[in-house]
Amino acid sequence: MKTHNDQETEDRPAPRRFRNRISGIALLAVALGLTSCAWFPWFQQVELALIPTQGAVRTTVNLVGEGFGDVQGDASVLFDGVEAPIQTWTDLLIVALVPVVPTPGGHDRPIQVSVWRGGEEIATASFTLVRGVLFVSRRDGNSEIYVMNPDGSQQTNLTN
Numbered sequence: 001m002k003t004h005n006d007q008e009t010e011d012r013p014a015p016r017r018f019r020n021r022i023s024g025i026a027l028l029a030v031a032l033g034l035t036s037c038a039w040f041p042w043f044q045q046v047e048l049a050l051i052p053t054q055g056a057v058r059t060t061v062n063l064v065g066e067g068f069g070d071v072q073g074d075a076s077v078l079f080d081g082v083e084a085p086i087q088t089w090t091d092l093l094i095v096a097l098v099p100v101v102p103t104p105g106g107h108d109r110p111i112q113v114s115v116w117r118g119g120e121e122i123a124t125a126s127f128t129l130v131r132g133v134l135f136v137s138r139r140d141g142n143s144e145i146y147v148m149n150p151d152g153s154q155q156t157n158l159t160n
């Protein structure tokens with residue numbers, strides 16, 4: 001193919017040129033640190049805050065951010081790779097329970113909390129999993145097994 005100044009050029013199909021340009025733009029955006037701007041929504045990570053930032057198994061955790069989506073759909077929350085039960089899901093707030101995650105040796109340990117949508121990780125934050133205290137109580141007339149944080153907070157019935 002000849003250009004307007006009669007120089008030979010390679011004749012490539014338009015879709016491939018388009019893909020190459022998009023790839024080049026994406027690499028430039030990554031190199032320049034522009035991936036969090038609105039022009040590149042496929043790179044955006046949701047800013048994620050956890051309340052509380054530590055707790056035992058079955059602790060209720062609020063995941064606060066923006067851009068989770070109005071409904072859960074195919075999305076999930078993982079604590080160290082284990083899917084968490086979801087109580088509430090909105091675009092700004094997810095309420096989840098810490099799933100059963102091992103604490104080898106009975107020691108507190110940092111774990112990764114991640115939010116996934118459509119097979120993509122959209123947010124991550126650190127959480128400290130503390131060894132829970134298990135106890136039996138007859139407070140409601142029946143023998144029930146509870147777990148709580150070492151400070152006595154988040155007493156949760158495991159058998160009801």
